[in-house]
Amino acid sequence: MRAQHTAHSLPAFPVYSCAFVASDQMVVGGGGGAAKTGIKNKLRLFNVSQDRQLKMLCEHELEKGEDAPMSIAAHPESRSFVCGINSSEERLEKGENENCRVFSINESGNAYARLIKGTTRGTLPSGALEDYQRVTVISPDGKFLAVAGERDLSLLAFPSLSPVAQSVHVPKGEIYDATFSSTHLVLATSLNLFVYALPKPPSEDGGEKSQKKKKGKQKGKGKEKEVPSRTPSQTPELRLVDTIDIPSVPGAPAQSVVTFRAARFHPSDYNTLFTAVNTVAPRARNSKTAKKQAYILKWKVDLSGEQNSAWSISVEGSRKAGEGGLTCFDVSPNGKLLAFGSSDYSLGILDSTTLSPLVSILKAHEFPITTIRFSPTSTLLVSGGVDNSIRIVTVPEKFAGQRKLL
Secondary structure, rough: OOOOEEEEEEEOOOEEEEEEEEOOEOOOOOOOOOOOOOOEEEEEEEEEOOOOOOEEEEEEEOOOOOOOOOEEEEEEHEEEEEEEEOHHHHHHHHOOOOOEEEEEEEOOOOEEEEEEEEEOOOOOOOOOOOOOOOOEEEEEOOEEEEOOOOEEEEEOOOOOOOOOOOOOOOOOOEEEEEOOOEEEEEEEEEOEEEEOOOOOHHHHHHHHHHHHHEEEEEEEOEEEEOOOOOOOOOOOOEEEEEEEEEOOOOOOOOHHHHHHHHEEEEEOOEEEEEEEEEEEEOOOOOOOOEEEEEEEEEEEEEEEEHHOOOOEEEEEEEEEEEEEOEEEEEEOOOOOOEEEEEEEEEEEEEEOOOOOOOEEEOOOOOOEEEEEEEEOOOOOEEEEEOOOEEEEOOOOOOOOOOOOOO
């Protein structure tokens, strides 16, 4: 189906990440990266109108030598967001990487806005110069934050960034995504889905809020004493509930190498999980390149037992998303639509119930799409790429006839 869409050129601003901080405002991260390209790394705040117009409200230039913002998650209720930005190479070599950063939006009327840097924390292994925060996800209740590099996951309290569990190291595969339900965290690596039970929120578990109250001087036996806050070594381990291997993918070429690329819970039905997988078929003798395809899998999650402690999952359906590898994925806030960006420069929208294709834009960008996000109202879809552009798509209110689930 045809959908109205508008491309916006952003000169000298390769786009790597974006997130909506309000129904009509979006923060975008981009720049030349850590390489000395002469292109500055920045965060920009835009107004996004329903008629697909884009107006920059303000920008925040990062310090010299810092990397581009590679991932962003927003919390519109608090007018804040978290992003992954590596510190300068000089600080990385000293083990001083403040990669996880909270920013808030300070507005004085409609004519002036600023991005204000807040709390920071280093979560990546010291000395991992090539690693970066590729995953940044805030839980639906706004209490947890999951951030991850190539092989290390940290679960933090939001917005304090205090650890609420010990970090997790994945010995094999690469981390690509994470998603929260009300009771579990699913970590998607290239080889597996790891399902963890969430601990109690910090405010209910003697966590950050309680520690702040306890920290400081307390009276006892005529003296005042210092009560330390909880140290990382005292944080509990995340309880691993299940490890899910890559399933067989109907329609994928025989002997294909299959990898997970993304995972998202349905926003209002945690019994439904969506994953995106990429397949690479064995290279034919007469071909110089291996054939790549992308698929969307829909899973049925069975939560039972006391406080949903039991867990089982099975594939309910699948749909081929296109030729070429999938690079980014999102679920609309109303839960009705799935969107993906591809290495073949295309983007598409699927029906979340049937997985039927609804919208396809074959050449949305000049290079593989790096980020894709629905607006909070599910009426707009925004994609970005390193071709220095953003494309805004109007999500149709009604769609033509849909094909059945495979």
